[in-house]
Amino acid sequence: MATEVSSRLFYHFLGALKRTHSFSNFSFPLGLPQTSMSYSASKTWISPQTKELETWTKIRDSIMRISPRSPFIPKTFADWLEHRLAIKEDQLRKVVRKIARISGRDDRQETTIHPVLGVKEIEDRRALVLARETIWRQSLESFPGRRLAPWPSYEEYKHEGDDRSKSGYRRFLPLPRDPGNVTVNWKQRKPLPQYLFDEVGRRTTVDNEEDKEPGLDELLAMEFVGASLILLLDS
Numbered sequence: 001m002a003t004e005v006s007s008r009l010f011y012h013f014l015g016a017l018k019r020t021h022s023f024s025n026f027s028f029p030l031g032l033p034q035t036s037m038s039y040s041a042s043k044t045w046i047s048p049q050t051k052e053l054e055t056w057t058k059i060r061d062s063i064m065r066i067s068p069r070s071p072f073i074p075k076t077f078a079d080w081l082e083h084r085l086a087i088k089e090d091q092l093r094k095v096v097r098k099i100a101r102i103s104g105r106d107d108r109q110e111t112t113i114h115p116v117l118g119v120k121e122i123e124d125r126r127a128l129v130l131a132r133e134t135i136w137r138q139s140l141e142s143f144p145g146r147r148l149a150p151w152p153s154y155e156e157y158k159h160e161g162d163d164r165s166k167s168g169y170r171r172f173l174p175l176p177r178d179p180g181n182v183t184v185n186w187k188q189r190k191p192l193p194q195y196l197f198d199e200v201g202r203r204t205t206v207d208n209e210e211d212k213e214p215g216l217d218e219l220l221a222m223e224f225v226g227a228s229l230i231l232l233l234d235s
Contacts, residue, residue, distance in 0.1 A: 056080045132197035135176075149176035149192055156186045 056077050063073050074080040116128065125141055127134040133143060142148040152160075152174035161171045175191040 052081075052084075053077065127197065130197070133195045134197045135195065136198070146192070147179055150179050152177075153186055 056074075059074075059080070063070075067073060074083050122128070124131070125137060125139045125143060126132060127137050140148075156174045160174050165171055177186060177189040177191050180189045
């Protein structure tokens with residue numbers, strides 16, 4: 001009687017919630033009756049009760065190998081149904097709490113969005129992260145000594161996109177190039193050098209440690225600590 005009641009309660013919640021696991025791939029020769037759909041159907045319909053029993057059979061065999069003496073695992077099919085029912089009830093409670101939390105919010109109330117750094121304006125044209133020179137900043141003004149790259153032309157977009165793709169290469173965004181003379185073809189204008197903060201995947205190809213270019217850590221130390229102090233530390 002307890003097994004029948006647990007089974008009915010379990011399948012009631014099983015129908016109310018979407019199944020979180022699929023057991024359609026399990027097939028065990030249990031000798032249980034199966035009903036065919038039609039002569040044109042390639043799959044055989046299996047009742048939820050049969051699927052759950054097949055699942056329990058598989059888990060029971062695994063339990064006997066992994067932890068046969070554990071007091072915390074289901075021992076019978078009725079215990080397995082109670083365990084599954086408890087999981088579904090917990091999922092249902094979480095869904096109900098989430099719906100109540102969402103329903104309790106007032107969507108008509110506008111969300112206050114504060115500006116970055118309050119009302120403080122930074123005029124050095126540096127990034128908000130580590131105050132480094134970078135192109136990823138709000139200001140559109142270029143740094144002293146660096147010209148602002150113009151917007152790429154259609155021909156450059158086509159060359160770096162469709163033409164590269166047809167040749168078997170990946171598409172790339174056009175490089176920022178020196179404005180130069182407007183009559184000069186874009187291929188003849190040299191690319192602008194990247195800022196150190198914007199370089200990604202930089203590799204050192206020199207084998208000799210003394211001939212290597214200074215890395216990011218060394219350059220940061222030179223800028224923030226001072227060259228004279230670095231010389232004293234190295235001496």
